[in-house]
Amino acid sequence: MTKISYTKPSISELEISYVEDAIRNGWGENCYDYINKLEKAFCEYLGVNYAVATSSCTGALHLGMAALGISDGDEVILADTNWVATVSPVVHLGAKPVFVDICTDTWCIDPKKVELAITNKTKAIIAVHLYGNLSEMNELNAIGEKYGIPVIEDSAEAIGATYQGKLAGSIGKFGAFSFHGTKTMTTGEGGIFVTDDKLLYEKVLTLSNHGRDRAQPKQFWPDVIGYKYKMSNIQAAIGCAQLERVNDLVLRKREILDLYKSELANLPLTINPVQDGCLSGAWMPNIVLDSSIKYLKVEIMQQFKAREIDARVFFHPLSSLPMFDSVGNGIAYDIANRAINLPSYHDMGTSDVKLVAQVIRNVIEADAAREAELHG
Numbered sequence: 116m117t118k119i120s121y122t123k124p125s126i127s128e129l130e131i132s133y134v135e136d137a138i139r140n141g142w143g144e145n146c147y148d149y150i151n152k153l154e155k156a157f158c159e160y161l162g163v164n165y166a167v168a169t170s171s172c173t174g175a176l177h178l179g180m181a182a183l184g185i186s187d188g189d190e191v192i193l194a195d196t197n198w199v200a201t202v203s204p205v206v207h208l209g210a211k212p213v214f215v216d217i218c219t220d221t222w223c224i225d226p227k228k229v230e231l232a233i234t235n236k237t238k239a240i241i242a243v244h245l246y247g248n249l250s251e252m253n254e255l256n257a258i259g260e261k262y263g264i265p266v267i268e269d270s271a272e273a274i275g276a277t278y279q280g281k282l283a284g285s286i287g288k289f290g291a292f293s294f295h296g297t298k299t300m301t302t303g304e305g306g307i308f309v310t311d312d313k314l315l316y317e318k319v320l321t322l323s324n325h326g327r328d329r330a331q332p333k334q335f336w337p338d339v340i341g342y343k344y345k346m347s348n349i350q351a352a353i354g355c356a357q358l359e360r361v362n363d364l365v366l367r368k369r370e371i372l373d374l375y376k377s378e379l380a381n382l383p384l385t386i387n388p389v390q391d392g393c394l395s396g397a398w399m400p401n402i403v404l405d406s407s408i409k410y411l412k413v414e415i416m417q418q419f420k421a422r423e424i425d426a427r428v429f430f431h432p433l434s435s436l437p438m439f440d441s442v443g444n445g446i447a448y449d450i451a452n453r454a455i456n457l458p459s460y461h462d463m464g465t466s467d468v469k470l471v472a473q474v475i476r477n478v479i480e481a482d483a484a485r486e487a488e489l490h491g
């Protein structure tokens with residue numbers, strides 16, 4: 116029995132050749148070559164004006180929010196269903212996270228709940244495109260405009276996803292992507308900040324480099340206390356190769372998601388929903404069991420474990436973590452109870468996808484047969 120991994124990067128000879136070049140030649144006056152190349156190519160790919168490569172998506176979010184001036188006493192609205200990386204910069208900046216519920220049909224932040232949560236302290240709304248699904252950006256941007264509040268896109272999980280023809284990450288005030296080893300495009304650890312706002316870009320650039328303004332003629336002269344969230348040239352070399360292959364990387368993710376959908380058709384469960392006019396980034400396939408069979412989650416997880424299939428649980432609501440106070444976001448709590456992340460990675464074979472789906476189907480069908488016998 117071979118183990119089926121949860122996620123795994125796709126590293127080709129191209130990545131290896133760029134890294135070899137970076138490690139041999141990318142020093143001294145060449146030490147920013149791949150970083151500059153990656154930032155330029157990412158702008159072209161996404162259709163935005165400015166990008167700053169960072170050491171992580173968490174860092175990119177932190178820089179962007181710091182540049183927006185978010186600080187003590189401010190409030191930032193975000194979905195309760197989320198990875199902790201989205202909220203930790205909010206807390207580090209001294210602001211208060213306001214967790215709102217998600218929509219059942221996107222698993223992303225509910226714009227109606229956002230509007231209800233706005234106060235005169237609200238300084239930003241963060242839209243996370245969960246698992247490659249898409250947040251309702253038109254509604255969120257309309258609310259943002261109405262109240263003069265920027266909408267941030269945490270696109271860590273959504274490279275390649277499109278919302279009405281626009282790539283995720285290019286629609287809000289700024290976007291942040293992750294190139295962590297589990298993500299569709301990777302540099303090992305890494306991320307990128309993107310925006311069309313020149314002023315915000317300049318602020319982020321300064322903050323990302325210990326507060327040193329690039330227009331400052333004095334050497335070793337920071338003008339403000341900043342951060343150190345830069346990407347290395349060697350990581351950027353991996354990123355340049357991955358970006359050349361990004362359409363292929365996203366395509367395979369979509370194929371795997373579609374295969375799960377067809378293999379699991381006609382079962383009482385939902386797989387990553389997507390609105391009309393959107394294309395999923397398909398980063399991570401998930402099943403959400405119908406409420407009538409939610410008790411089968413434990414058994415499916417046990418069967419996966421027995422077959423060395425590395426599946427994981429859905430994100431816990433952030434408000435359920437010990438650092439925060441629980442709030443009544445019923446959908447976020449309910450879906451987390453019924454959902455499982457399924458393995459997906461570029462080199463995952465079709466037979467492995469079918470095997471994972473078969474495990475799920477077997478558990479559900481065996482249960483249905485038992486029920487039929489009991490209730491005749």
Ligand SMILES: *Cc1c(COP(=O)(O)O)cnc(C)c1O
Pocket residue numbers: 170171172173174197198200201243269271272292293294295304305306
């Ligand atoms: C992975 C992830 C992040 C953090 O990315 P890092 O590069 O690990 O900092 C942020 N937000 C979401 C939604 C993520 O999935």
